[in-house]
Amino acid sequence: MNRSVDRAIDIIELATQNRGGVSLRDILIKTGMPKSSAFDIVRSLVKRNILREIPGKTTLYAPGRQLYFMGNSYPESLPILKILIDRLQETAEATHYNTYAGVLENDELVYAYKYKPKKSILTAAGLGDKKPLHCTALGKVLVSFQKPDECRRLIASLPLSRLTNYTITDREEFSREIQECFDRGYALDIRENDDHTFCVSAPVLNNEGVAEMAVSLSYIYSENISLEKEIKIIRDIAHELSQTLGYSGPRPGKKQGEE
Known part of the structure; x- marks a missing residue:
């Protein structure tokens, strides 16, 4: 350069x-x-x-201000996000949850898009912000749905720093968590990145079945929360977007009888 x-x-x-x-x-x-x-x-x-x-x-x-405009144009430069924006905004306003899209860059999670609805009381991550992969739902999904060799490399090499009392810092436990994310087709972050929040994420797959990005819903943690609705919403969005990228395989983590 x-x-x-x-x-x-x-x-x-x-x-x-x-x-x-x-x-x-x-x-x-x-x-x-x-x-x-x-x-x-x-x-x-x-x-x-x-x-x-x-x-x-x-x-x-x-x-x-020009740097701000350049940064905001980044999501529009990714074709998949042009389709994604409407769905994430619509979902955020309906649920009052923050919605995100993240990509894998240099072994870190980078936020490529975020939408904070009007009624949200949760602080939103900024465009271009970086977070560790091991303690975020977006990050765990991005690791889980890489090609096998790359997935193993990430599991073996990522620093597993503790951010909260709930952060996974044991490598064997992290490996099991990544396998579970792959098997069920989505990832959870329950107070692992922040003591007061939860996040649900699912992969957007390309035609090779590799995660091009991940999408998520996030809100304030509550002990009584049931995540079935949130999991279905984010998996539906992710699967629809995967199909626009040419993915024609089964829904990740698809259960028998599920359409």
């Missing part, structure tokens, strides 16, 4: 990782690039509205 382009990307990533903004000094320390080069790149990014200046004793640089 061209060095200037590489440096510009490094600066943009720093700005997006520090919501309050990042100073030129911080950019120099964290990237190691020469001051003159960093300053020229920052000025160009500000001029194009990819970054914006936050005046103060020390000038800070934060994501600009």
Whole structure:
């Protein structure tokens, strides 16, 4: 990659990782690039509205409006999401649950789409946010429905960090969980990623039966909640989308007599 382009990307990533903004000094320390080069790149990014200046004793640089527009166009660039958006929005408004689509990138879950309905009281993950695979329903589905060799690699190599008391951190237990997700055709995250939430997810499969992405419903955890309705909703959406990708096999985890 061209060095200037590489440096510009490094600066943009720093700005997006520090919501309050990042100073030129911080950019120099964290990237190691020469001051003159960093300053020229920052000025160009500000001029194009990819970054914006936050005046103060020390000038800070934060994501600009053009970067926001570019980020929001990401879902539209994935053909499957053009079909997906209406279903996720419709479902979210009907259930008051947050809905998401996630993809697997560099052994992490990346949120490619999210919709928070008007009546939701749950904080929504942002577009492009990253989460671990092992403690999210979306992530577990994405691992479960990879090709066998890739699935085994992920099970063996993912760091199983503890986020809550319910997070799976034992590798054998994680392996069993992934097999169960595959067998039943969906994944659950019951307070594994956050103490106060649950999530139900199902895979969107391509014509090879590999998860192209995953979709999910999420809401505040309650001890009395029954997830049968939520599981059916998200599996129906995922299966419909899988068919649009050319998947013609049986519904994942399909039970005998189920259509």
